[in-house]
Amino acid sequence: MDSLLSILIWLPIFGGVAVLLIGNNRSQLAKWTSVGISILVFLLSINLFLDFDTTTSSMQFIEKTSWISQFNIFYHLGIDGISMPLIILTTFSTILVIIAGWEVIKDRIADYMAAFLMMEGIIIGVFSAMDSMLYYVFWEASLIPMLLIIGVWGGQNRVYAAIKFFLYTFLGSVFMLVSLIYMYNLGGSFAISDMHSLPLTLSQQSWIFWAFFLAFAVKVPMFPVHTWLPDAHVQAPTGGSVILAAIMLKMGGYGFFRFSLPITPDASFYFAFVVIVLSLIAIVYIGFVALVQKDMKKLIAYSSISHMGFVTLGVFTLFSIMKMDSNGELLSIAGASIESAYLGLEGAMIQMVSHGFISAAMFLVVGVLYDRLHSREISTYGGVVNSMPKFTGFAVLFAMANAGLPGTSGFVGEFMVILGALQANFWYAFLAAMTLIVGAAYTLWMVKRVFWGPIVNPDVKTLNDVNAREFGILAILAVAVLWMGVYPQPVIEVMHVSIVNLLEQALTTKIPVIL
Amino acid sequence: MMNFNFNASELIFALPELFLLSAISFVLLFDLFAGEQYKKFTYHLSQLALIITGVLAFSLIGESATIFSGTFVLDNLGSTFKVFILGFSVIALVYSRQYLRVHELLRNEYYILALMSILGMMVMVSGHSLLTLYLGLEIMSLSLYALIATARDRAFAIEAALKYFVLGAIASGLLLYGMSMIYGITGGLDIAQISSFASLTTLGPQQILILNFGLVFLVIGVAFKLGAVPFHMWVPDVYQGSPTSVTMFLSTVPKIAAVALLVRLLIDGLSNFQHYWADLFMILAILSIAVGSLVALTQVNIKRMLAYSTISHVGFVLLGFATGVVEGYGSAVFYVLAYILMSLAAFGSIIVLNRNGFEADQISDFRGLSKHSPWFALIMLVVMLSMAGVPPFIGFYSKLFILQQVVSEGYVILAIIAVIFAVISAYYYLQIIKTMYFDDSDEEIVISAPIDLKTVLSVNGILILLIGLMPSFWMNLSVSLF
Numbered sequence: 001m002d003s004l005l006s007i008l009i010w011l012p013i014f015g016g017v018a019v020l021l022i023g024n025n026r027s028q029l030a031k032w033t034s035v036g037i038s039i040l041v042f043l044l045s046i047n048l049f050l051d052f053d054t055t056t057s058s059m060q061f062i063e064k065t066s067w068i069s070q071f072n073i074f075y076h077l078g079i080d081g082i083s084m085p086l087i088i089l090t091t092f093s094t095i096l097v098i099i100a101g102w103e104v105i106k107d108r109i110a111d112y113m114a115a116f117l118m119m120e121g122i123i124i125g126v127f128s129a130m131d132s133m134l135y136y137v138f139w140e141a142s143l144i145p146m147l148l149i150i151g152v153w154g155g156q157n158r159v160y161a162a163i164k165f166f167l168y169t170f171l172g173s174v175f176m177l178v179s180l181i182y183m184y185n186l187g188g189s190f191a192i193s194d195m196h197s198l199p200l201t202l203s204q205q206s207w208i209f210w211a212f213f214l215a216f217a218v219k220v221p222m223f224p225v226h227t228w229l230p231d232a233h234v235q236a237p238t239g240g241s242v243i244l245a246a247i248m249l250k251m252g253g254y255g256f257f258r259f260s261l262p263i264t265p266d267a268s269f270y271f272a273f274v275v276i277v278l279s280l281i282a283i284v285y286i287g288f289v290a291l292v293q294k295d296m297k298k299l300i301a302y303s304s305i306s307h308m309g310f311v312t313l314g315v316f317t318l319f320s321i322m323k324m325d326s327n328g329e330l331l332s333i334a335g336a337s338i339e340s341a342y343l344g345l346e347g348a349m350i351q352m353v354s355h356g357f358i359s360a361a362m363f364l365v366v367g368v369l370y371d372r373l374h375s376r377e378i379s380t381y382g383g384v385v386n387s388m389p390k391f392t393g394f395a396v397l398f399a400m401a402n403a404g405l406p407g408t409s410g411f412v413g414e415f416m417v418i419l420g421a422l423q424a425n426f427w428y429a430f431l432a433a434m435t436l437i438v439g440a441a442y443t444l445w446m447v448k449r450v451f452w453g454p455i456v457n458p459d460v461k462t463l464n465d466v467n468a469r470e471f472g473i474l475a476i477l478a479v480a481v482l483w484m485g486v487y488p489q490p491v492i493e494v495m496h497v498s499i500v501n502l503l504e505q506a507l508t509t510k511i512p513v514i515l
Numbered sequence: 516m517m518n519f520n521f522n523a524s525e526l527i528f529a530l531p532e533l534f535l536l537s538a539i540s541f542v543l544l545f546d547l548f549a550g551e552q553y554k555k556f557t558y559h560l561s562q563l564a565l566i567i568t569g570v571l572a573f574s575l576i577g578e579s580a581t582i583f584s585g586t587f588v589l590d591n592l593g594s595t596f597k598v599f600i601l602g603f604s605v606i607a608l609v610y611s612r613q614y615l616r617v618h619e620l621l622r623n624e625y626y627i628l629a630l631m632s633i634l635g636m637m638v639m640v641s642g643h644s645l646l647t648l649y650l651g652l653e654i655m656s657l658s659l660y661a662l663i664a665t666a667r668d669r670a671f672a673i674e675a676a677l678k679y680f681v682l683g684a685i686a687s688g689l690l691l692y693g694m695s696m697i698y699g700i701t702g703g704l705d706i707a708q709i710s711s712f713a714s715l716t717t718l719g720p721q722q723i724l725i726l727n728f729g730l731v732f733l734v735i736g737v738a739f740k741l742g743a744v745p746f747h748m749w750v751p752d753v754y755q756g757s758p759t760s761v762t763m764f765l766s767t768v769p770k771i772a773a774v775a776l777l778v779r780l781l782i783d784g785l786s787n788f789q790h791y792w793a794d795l796f797m798i799l800a801i802l803s804i805a806v807g808s809l810v811a812l813t814q815v816n817i818k819r820m821l822a823y824s825t826i827s828h829v830g831f832v833l834l835g836f837a838t839g840v841v842e843g844y845g846s847a848v849f850y851v852l853a854y855i856l857m858s859l860a861a862f863g864s865i866i867v868l869n870r871n872g873f874e875a876d877q878i879s880d881f882r883g884l885s886k887h888s889p890w891f892a893l894i895m896l897v898v899m900l901s902m903a904g905v906p907p908f909i910g911f912y913s914k915l916f917i918l919q920q921v922v923s924e925g926y927v928i929l930a931i932i933a934v935i936f937a938v939i940s941a942y943y944y945l946q947i948i949k950t951m952y953f954d955d956s957d958e959e960i961v962i963s964a965p966i967d968l969k970t971v972l973s974v975n976g977i978l979i980l981l982i983g984l985m986p987s988f989w990m991n992l993s994v995s996l997f
Contacts, residue, residue, distance in 0.1 A: 066987075068986060068987045068990065069987055070842075070987065070990050070994070071916075133915075136906065137911070140906045140911070141906050144905065151948075151949065151952055152953060159949055163942070163945050163949065166941070170938050174934035174935070174938055175934070177934065178918065178930050178934055181919050181930070182922055182927060184919065185919075
């Protein structure tokens with residue numbers, strides 16, 4: 001199929017329109033249509049994996065047609081080993097979200113499903129756009145359905161959270177827009193690949209780097225621009241939280257891979273230390289912040305920030321491991337092997353995918369409890385295991401994965417990043433490894449207070465265990481988490497060549513040589 | 516000095532104007548003598564007149580001529596502007612009729628005054644001498660003053676009409692004063708003559724000084740008509756006080772005429788002094804964007820909010836003209852057309868909410884709209900996001916094109932200031948979305964709009980998305996005008 005990516009983008013978007021047209025009154029039809037479309041899209045996206053050529057770092061599944069000819073803007077799609085896993089993660093999560101909203105969403109169900117379908121298409125567009133303007137259009141457009149999801153189906157304080165979410169990310173990305181336009185005026189092209197090869201002086205790169213950084217750091221989110229995330233997560237409906245944590249945050253991480261490193265390599269090298277420090281603050285300090293949360297969703301939101309710190313850490317430690325000499329040979333800085341630089345980048349990618357599974361699972365777990373007692377407070381619960389044994393089994397598994405237990409996906413990414421960081425600087429690794437303690441502390445303490453112990457609240461006694469629908473969702477996620485934990489090789493294989501290429505780009509200076 | 520030769524064959528180039536003038540006279544007489552049961556056809560005749568005039572203007576695209584002894588020009592820019600003026604006016608009249616109906620303001624002079632002001636705009640667009648431009652401006656403005664006062668029993672409307680009249684007269688006076696200085700230096704009223712005389716090399720320093728004074732007055736006059744800061748004081752009060760249908764009309768089509776005035780006077784006439792007026796525009800642009808974005812934040816009246824939003828949009832338009840390059844002018848024209856499309860849909864949505872004499876002009880009137888009328892709420896959502904500059908809607912591309920020209924002329928800092936204010940302005944557009952989607956309303960909103968209004972409004976909303984997905988053609992068109 002030549003236009004597989006276009007189908008993956010537009011099928012859910014037009015599907016969403018169709019679901020809107022079906023309307024809220026015919027809710028059964030709307031639900032079944034939505035789930036059908038999302039499964040179809042997922043199955044189609046599997047083809048990306050099957051037909052993927054793991055031996056080349058160049059873009060695959062390319063589509064290119066002229067779009068806005070005055071400015072050389074193309075409708076240009078393509079994927080490599082970095083974007084492909086994220087696209088499959090997107091199609092996978094969307095199914096879960098749609099099934100998770102099945103009985104829970106009572107109000108305007110068709111609109112709800114349609115919003116998620118459209119968001120799926122838009123986010124696949126973000127991950128597959130090869131033209132920066134197309135990328136920007138998808139990137140910004142993804143805010144619209146999320147704004148409505150939080151604002152319409154959210155909790156008590158949803159208006160504040162929705163508007164804060166929108167304005168925060170909008171402010172971050174307009175500077176990216178200006179720097180894209182700036183680079184277009186230098187190079188005459190909006191194609192991302194042309195921007196990769198555009199020579200830029202260090203001061204130009206620095207400005208562009210910080211403009212990008214603002215856009216991506218808000219999205220990841222990094223300390224200190226993370227404050228929108230806990231609000232958005234707490235107020236969003238379960239499905240919204242899942243998509244936000246599992247996919248939208250990855251758009252920020254993806255931005256570092258696709259834009260920051262290759263377009264501004266010298267500035268990235270120059271400012272890597274700042275990013276590493278911010279990442280470590282996120283990992284350690286936000287971990288402690290998570291420890292004291294009383295609200296389960298807030299706790300998981302902070303834990304997300306802490307885990308996403310590993311992504312930025314993994315990306316930027318490579319500048320402390322490798323450098324390139326004037327002949328274009330890769331040299332190691334502290335005697336480390338080149339593999340440890342790959343470890344950082346690949347660990348970051350694995351961490352993104354694994355966090356997609358785990359955070360989705362954690363938010364769904366909270367969602368299951370919330371649907372029953374309408375409370376997210378940890379203190380409401382206690383002794384849930386007595387009434388919900390099957391559910392507790394899943395919850396404990398996901399909690400362990402969140403804490404980074406070996407054998408689960410949470411361990412793989414973090415371990416790879418820590419190993420990479422160890423080659424760069426012992427203290428980076430030491431501080432990052434703190435998360436294994438802090439992370440275990442806040443996750444397991446929450447598990448203890450919610451699931452174990454005596455039943456204090458009489459309502460907990462009456463809880464029904466998970467039904468077949470919830471069991472199915474959690475089981476699928478459990479399989480994914482364990483599979484990624486035990487055998488991450490296929491994912492690593494898919495991305496390896498692209499990562500090698502990226503590493504080379506990130507270490508090749510773009511400062512024009514003045515003779 | 517001027518030879519007033521008249522050649523009947525030249526009339527063909529002014530056919531749209533001549534036809535419209537005859538049509539207005541006919542409609543006026545028809546309305547005067549028609550029996551009570553036929554009065555409703557005044558509306559249909561007016562629409563028909565606009566459509567035929569539009570077709571005539573369209574058929575003249577590609578022709579170019581300067582007629583009536585150089586006082587009237589027909590070129591691509593003129594014809595295209597006329598087609599857009601007439602097309603947008605058709606939409607505006609569809610919306611207006613609903614408003615007049617629910618507020619029982621059905622006086623047919625409304626349509627005739629609107630047609631008259633459209634005629635004035637067309638004369639402005641084709642004006643090729645200071646006198647023709649001024650003539651067109653006054654035909655347009657006087658009709659608009661009367662149009663605002665059609666709601667003669669509303670104190671606010673009278674206040675708005677008076678305010679608009681007084682300030683408009685001052686602006687016209689300033690414009691005339693500037694014109695007289697230009698005339699004094701160049702000795703000509705003809706734009707071509709002015710253009711060839713007004714050059715930095717042939718004029719002495721004293722003359723350049725006087726010409727610059729004239730130039731400043733011209734810029735002030737244009738800025739008044741566009742509503743740019745610091746000449747914007749009339750905008751919020753007039754927008755709020757006028758009947759909503761008149762506000763819609765005021766905030767849309769006359770902007771094209773004002774842009775035409777700017778093009779004829781400054782780009783065609785004083786292109787050698789481009790650096791002088793471009794710098795003035797830059798200041799006006801940044802001030803307009805800033806004031807428009809900040810002051811709109813606190814508004815509770817949606818018409819007033821849209822007034823400030825218009826001011827900030829005008830800032831972007833001026834930013835395009837400030838670049839001083841053809842692509843910049845093209846982007847500015849694209850921006851104006853996009854803005855009008857959005858503004859029409861916004862006011863159309865407000866008018867839809869009006870019912871049985873109830874004036875929906877508070878933001879809170881939109882509360883819970885998405886429940887009662889998801890389709891109209893969706894249109895308003897699209898309009899608001901588009902105005903905020905969120906892709907994939909047309910408003911994003913119009914901003915993108917302006918910013919691209921601004922950055923390519925080396926004013927990166929202006930682009931950064933503009934985007935920061937764009938984010939600030941996003942807040943009040945989000946307030947409308949919040950009111951429609953996130954707030955619940957206690958009362959049921961029943962929307963009973965006629966089918967033609969519904970259709971036009973839907974098409975209008977869909978165009979905002981569709982042109983956004985395929986902006987290439989419109990951008991080409993806008994740039995090709997210069």
